[in-house]
Amino acid sequence: xxxxxxxxxxxxxxxxxxxxxxxxxxxxxERDIKKVPALRGRTVLNLFYEASTRTRTSFELAAKRLSADxxxxxxxxxxxxxxxxLKDTVLTMTAHKPDAIVIRCPWVGAAALLPRWTDAAIINAxxxxxxxPTQALLDVxxxxxxxxxxxxxxxxxxxxxxxxxxARSNILAFREMGAQVTLAGPPTLIPRxxxxxxxxxxxxxxxxxxxxxxxxxxxxxxxxxDAFVPSLREYASVYQIDGRRLGPRQLLxxxxxxxxxxxxxxxxxxxxxxxxxxxxxAGVVVRMAVLYEVLASARADAPVPEPQTx
Amino acid sequence: xxxxxxxxxxxxxxxAGGPPGGELLPDPLVRAxxxxxxxxxxxxxxxxxxxxxxxxxxxxxxxxxxxxxxAPGEIDAPPGCEVIDGEGRSLFPAxxxxxxxxxxxxxxxxxxxxxxxRAAAAxxxxxxxxxxxxDPVVDSASILRSLRDTAARQAxxxxxxxxxxxxxxxxxxxxxxxxxxxxxxxxxxDDGRPVVSAGMLRLAxxxxxxxxxxxxxxxxxxxxxxxxxxxxxxxxxxxxxxxIPSISESTMVARDAEIAGYEDARVHMQHLSCxxxxxxxxxxxxxxxxxxxxxxxHHLCLTHEAVRGLDTSLKMNPPLxxxxxxxxxxxxxxxxxxxxxxxxxxxxARDEKELPFEQAPMGTTGLETSFAALHTELVLxxxxxxxxxxxxxxxxxxxxxxxxxxxxLGEPANLCLVDLDAVWVVGEDGYESRSANCCxxxxxxRGRVLLTIAAGAVAYRERGFAVSAAPDLGTAPA
Numbered sequence: 096x097x098x099x100x101x102x103x104x105x106x107x108x109x110x111x112x113x114x115x116x117x118x119x120x121x122x123x124x125e126r127d128i129k130k131v132p133a134l135r136g137r138t139v140l141n142l143f144y145e146a147s148t149r150t151r152t153s154f155e156l157a158a159k160r161l162s163a164d165x166x167x168x169x170x171x172x173x174x175x176x177x178x179x180x181l182k183d184t185v186l187t188m189t190a191h192k193p194d195a196i197v198i199r200c201p202w203v204g205a206a207a208l209l210p211r212w213t214d215a216a217i218i219n220a221x222x223x224x225x226x227x228p229t230q231a232l233l234d235v236x237x238x239x240x241x242x243x244x245x246x247x248x249x250x251x252x253x254x255x256x257x258x259x260x261x262a263r264s265n266i267l268a269f270r271e272m273g274a275q276v277t278l279a280g281p282p283t284l285i286p287r288x289x290x291x292x293x294x295x296x297x298x299x300x301x302x303x304x305x306x307x308x309x310x311x312x313x314x315x316x317x318x319x320x321d322a323f324v325p326s327l328r329e330y331a332s333v334y335q336i337d338g339r340r341l342g343p344r345q346l347l348x349x350x351x352x353x354x355x356x357x358x359x360x361x362x363x364x365x366x367x368x369x370x371x372x373x374x375x376x377a378g379v380v381v382r383m384a385v386l387y388e389v390l391a392s393a394r395a396d397a398p399v400p401e402p403q404t405x
Numbered sequence: 406x407x408x409x410x411x412x413x414x415x416x417x418x419x420x421a422g423g424p425p426g427g428e429l430l431p432d433p434l435v436r437a438x439x440x441x442x443x444x445x446x447x448x449x450x451x452x453x454x455x456x457x458x459x460x461x462x463x464x465x466x467x468x469x470x471x472x473x474x475x476a477p478g479e480i481d482a483p484p485g486c487e488v489i490d491g492e493g494r495s496l497f498p499a500x501x502x503x504x505x506x507x508x509x510x511x512x513x514x515x516x517x518x519x520x521x522x523r524a525a526a527a528x529x530x531x532x533x534x535x536x537x538x539x540d541p542v543v544d545s546a547s548i549l550r551s552l553r554d555t556a557a558r559q560a561x562x563x564x565x566x567x568x569x570x571x572x573x574x575x576x577x578x579x580x581x582x583x584x585x586x587x588x589x590x591x592x593x594x595d596d597g598r599p600v601v602s603a604g605m606l607r608l609a610x611x612x613x614x615x616x617x618x619x620x621x622x623x624x625x626x627x628x629x630x631x632x633x634x635x636x637x638x639x640x641x642x643x644x645x646x647x648x649i650p651s652i653s654e655s656t657m658v659a660r661d662a663e664i665a666g667y668e669d670a671r672v673h674m675q676h677l678s679c680x681x682x683x684x685x686x687x688x689x690x691x692x693x694x695x696x697x698x699x700x701x702x703h704h705l706c707l708t709h710e711a712v713r714g715l716d717t718s719l720k721m722n723p724p725l726x727x728x729x730x731x732x733x734x735x736x737x738x739x740x741x742x743x744x745x746x747x748x749x750x751x752x753x754a755r756d757e758k759e760l761p762f763e764q765a766p767m768g769t770t771g772l773e774t775s776f777a778a779l780h781t782e783l784v785l786x787x788x789x790x791x792x793x794x795x796x797x798x799x800x801x802x803x804x805x806x807x808x809x810x811x812x813x814l815g816e817p818a819n820l821c822l823v824d825l826d827a828v829w830v831v832g833e834d835g836y837e838s839r840s841a842n843c844c845x846x847x848x849x850x851r852g853r854v855l856l857t858i859a860a861g862a863v864a865y866r867e868r869g870f871a872v873s874a875a876p877d878l879g880t881a882p883a
Contacts, residue, residue, distance in 0.1 A: 182759055202761030203646050204715035223763065224645030263645050287648065291639030 096388050098217040100207045102228040102267045110271060114236045116384040117377070123160055124379065134163035137390050140193035140215070141167040142184070144200045149351055149375060150220050150229070154197050157382035163390075166193070181205060182212055189213040194390055198222075216389035227260040230350055231268035233381040237374050238308065241346065246273035249305055254312035254334060254358050257284040257323070261350045262312060266292050277306070280334060283323040299333070303340055310348045311336050311358045327357050338362050346370055431589045434532065434563035434807070435556045436522070439862035441469030442487075442818055446856075448477040449491025449822060453498050453812040454792040464496060466818040469861020474814060489856060491822060498810035499531030499819040499857055503801035504596070504621070504675055504699060504747035505772065507533075507564070509555060510548070511540030516752040516839045519559040521772075524750070524838035526561050526865035528772040529821035529854040531810055532802060533562065533750075537569045538597040544569040544580045546588035553589055562859035565591040565805065567621060570609050574598050579609055582616035591805050592618035596675060597722075599625040599657060606661060610670035619697075619804060621673040622661055624682070625723070629653035634763045636709040636724040644715070646763060649724050655681030662689035662696045671695040673804055676749050678704050678723035680733035687742045697804050699747035700734045702775045703844045706782040707731075711844075717758045717765035718842045721751065738797055739789055745800035748775045752840030769844040774831055776823065778845050780852035820858040827853035834868070 096109070105113070123131055139158040143151055151167065158165045168188065179187075181200070188196070189212065196213065198206050199220040206219035221227040238245055250269050256262045256278050269276050270293055278285060279297040290296060303309065314330065324330045337360035341347060347359075347369045355361045363369060444466045451462040451474070463480040465473040473480055482488045507521040516524075518535075525533045535552075537543035543552060549568055556564050568590035572578050574597065582593060593609065593616075600606040600622065613620055630653035635641050637648020658674055662685055665672040674686055677700050689696040709725045719725060737743035751768025758765050776798060783789040802809045810819035832846040857865040 180756070180759075181761065182756075200761070202763050203644055204763075205761040207715065208761060223761075224647075226645070260645055263643070286642040286645075287637055287650075288639035289642040292643060 098210060099228050099385055099389065100217060100219045101226050102231045102264045102271070104228075105271070107271050107273075110232065110235055110268065113232055113381065113384045113388060114239055116387060117236050117380040118240075120160075120380040120383045120387075123383070129160050130162055131160065132162045133387055134158070134161040134390055137163045137194040138192065139163045139165050139386065140188055140191070140196045141165065141220075142188065142196055142198045143167065143220075144170040144198075144205075145221065147199050147221070149378065150199060153375075153378035154220060154382050156379050157386055160379070161383055161386060163194075163386065166191070181208065185209055185212045189215065195386060218385060218389065221260055224258055224260050224263070226264045228264050228268075229378070229382055229385055230261050231264035232385065233374060233377040234265055234310070234348060234350075235268050235272055236377045236381050237348070237370055240373070240377075241370065244273070245269060248274045248307050249277070250274050250308040250310055251277045251279055251303060251306035252310045252312065253279045253300065253303075253336065255284045255314050255323075256280050256289065256312065257286050258315045259312050265310065266294055270294075279303070280312075281324050281330065300340055304342050304345075306345060308346050308348060309336055309341060313350060313352065314354055314357050331357055334358065335360055336363055338366070341366075341368065343368075348374060351375065430586060433565045433589050433591045434860075435553050435565075435589075436560035436563045436860070437558055441861045442466045442858055442863050443468070443483075443485060444487045444489060444818075444858070444863065445480060445482040446489045446491045446496055446820070446822060447480070449494050449496035451496045451812055452792060452795060454796040455498075455809065455811055456813055458812060459792065462496075464812065464820070466820070466858065466861070469818055471812065471814055471816050471818055474812070489822065493824075493826075494855065495823045495825055496812070497529070497795045497821050497823060498799050498812055499821040499859055500529045500776065500798040501745075501801040501807070501810065502530050502533045502748050502750070502772065502775070503673075503745065503805055505533045505535055505750040506538070506752065506768070507535040508752060509539060510552060514754050514839075515757075517559065518556050518564065519561065520837065520839040521750070521752070522559070522561040522564055523865070524770070524772040524836065526857045526859060527837045527854060528775050529823065529857050530772060531562055531819040531821070531857065531859035531864070532807065533564050533772070534591055534801070534805055535564060535566045536594060536596045537567055538574055538595075542569050542573050543567075544572050544574075546581065546584045549585055549588045549590060562857075562864045565589075565807070567592045567594045567596070569593065570595045570600060570620060571605065576601050576605055579605075579612060582609070582612055582618075586616045586618055590618060591807075592621060592673075594621035594623065594675070596621065596623045599623050599627065601627060603660060603664060607664055607668060610665060610668040610672070613670050619671055619673050619806070621675050622657075623675050624654045624657035624661065626653045626657050629656070634720060634724075635712050636726045638709055638727055640709045640712055644713070649722070651679035651681060651726060651730065654723055655679055655685055658682045659685040659688075662686065662694055665689075665696055666692060666694035669695070672697075674698040676701050676704065676723055676747065677734060677737070677743060678726050679730040683733045683737040683742055687737070690742060697744045698737070698742065699745050699801070700738055700743045701747055701749045702771055702778045703769055705731065705734050705738065705746075706778050707844060715762045717760065717762055718769055718844050718846060720762060720765055720767055721749070721769050721844070722767035735783065735788060739793060744797070744804060746775065746779065746794075746798045747801060748772050750838075752838055753842045754840060755842075758842045768842065770836070770838050770840055770842055771844075773836055773838065774843060774845045774850065776854065777829070777850035777852040778848075780825065781850045785851060818858045818861050820856075821854055822856040823852060823854050825852050827851070829853055
């Protein structure tokens, strides 16, 4: 694996291999000295064009636990605000010879452009509303730890699918791993044509009890330029996952950060059915596995491939 | 400024509207000074769907006009006349494009009139109509005059210009349409933007009775399309890109056709992209409303499937749509509901397109690939006949009240010689256009323009195409 641009770069075997490698890294986090020398002398550049706390932090931690040198470049306050294009920023950063670039960008396909301009390995940490492949990997990892396998597992993804890159990557990953995926949310927040991804679509939570896993999405106020729902109160009354709707044998996931009282009630967030903190913890080991894979294994100066997108 | 062929602007389709005040309008077409062609094109397969010719002929052009049409091998080249071997090649009336962006004034880093008309000539065109969404916008007679002066120095083929319907394309107040017509405007359009207000469009259509000229409409309801970068459908759902629904176009086509019908006005629907728009135009025509329409080679050849790879050359407005939409456009072109092909040639500089898809500007170049793409994708598979394609690629002239190119005695020579079997890879040898944002880049196409004669003068020769002069060389008449 040279880059991780989309979850569709990986087949089932590839996803399982990364999860197994992540499991092997669990032990590093338990040590007093939380570090292995696997990527010593390698430079990882975090290029963040969007606000992010947990993704950035977990990539930084992952790189540091593998002994890589990490530089984080946050777009605000930088030359980007002076009008520098993505291409020029990447060319400039490439002059510092990073081995990997982790990029978070508000534009679809931005990560897939980078291999044109740099030899560094590219990891997509979110490109617009398109994909967030490491989130999907850590979600698969979390579920495999709990359930052993996703084969035949019924997963409901609930909420604002339209603006969610997490939803798009997770649909692809969950289906690749054999799960059945149902989307539920307000009709205004379900993209037209999404059934082509092999999912069922519901507009109410009436049949939520069919689900083994309830994956709630964040209501993205920051992406809501128009009023897609009349009010958050109405949204919560129809779509909030609360103790009444969540069955006792169902597990709850959420990519964070949670809007308590909007998509989730406070009690389910804190309930033993919630996997939310396990997801956060999985973020570091899964990103260690991804960094390790693009930098340490199978990267014997292979020619840079054409940019791939999916 | 030199007039092009000198033919009168005949057969003004209805209701053209008289020239303001009954005075004579200036020739709406301009180009740089040229030397009239003295050429014998020998033994080419001559195809003109309007005259019904489809057979090998010799065609002699003298002083820029078609002087003789004879059986193959029958015509002897007069002294000083260049002889072009047309054996195995096809000779068509040269093409007309009612919709191009020449980017002058103000955006010459994308294209100028010299490069844009060179690209047009390379595509077999003898006439193109430039859109007014330049910087500044062509919304006053003085800007139009200055633009026509530039064209009179730079244009390789005759070029005409449409002026804006509303000042600054802002949709708020009408331009001085009568003054613009007197200064040579072919017609009016706010292309690139819709006329959002139905009331504003109605005013323009009423005023058309005074000013004349067609009113060409870019149909898009921004309340439905805003923020979108591609066709709304399964590909946009997969990519997470905000979609431009087909109803953003078709509802406006239906609305504006009805307004035109009510006002008995004449409108031309630009770059139809979806099935429902074709239906709306068909319905308008069946009611006898004066509505015409165009479709672009990219909408006729490609679909949103091509956008999966996020190549910004495939980002245009309206966007590439679904296969059913493409089929409806092809059916419309075949039946005549869609009157003509128009490229919407929209050059952008490399660095402007070298951005993430959502950030990149809309538009693809099209002049150099229009015939070859449609020939390869529609004619060769048997979807559209060659004579219909040639007819639709020349029909834009009549919509602009201009004479249609014909291969007939005494007509000004508007000819293009094409090798239908030549295979070439788009962009391999670069482009005549200043810009390279071609949606067909790297595709293998069949059919290559070898020679273009526009309004009596040779405007383009393909680089590898050998020409032999007649043996008893004299000096060509000046």
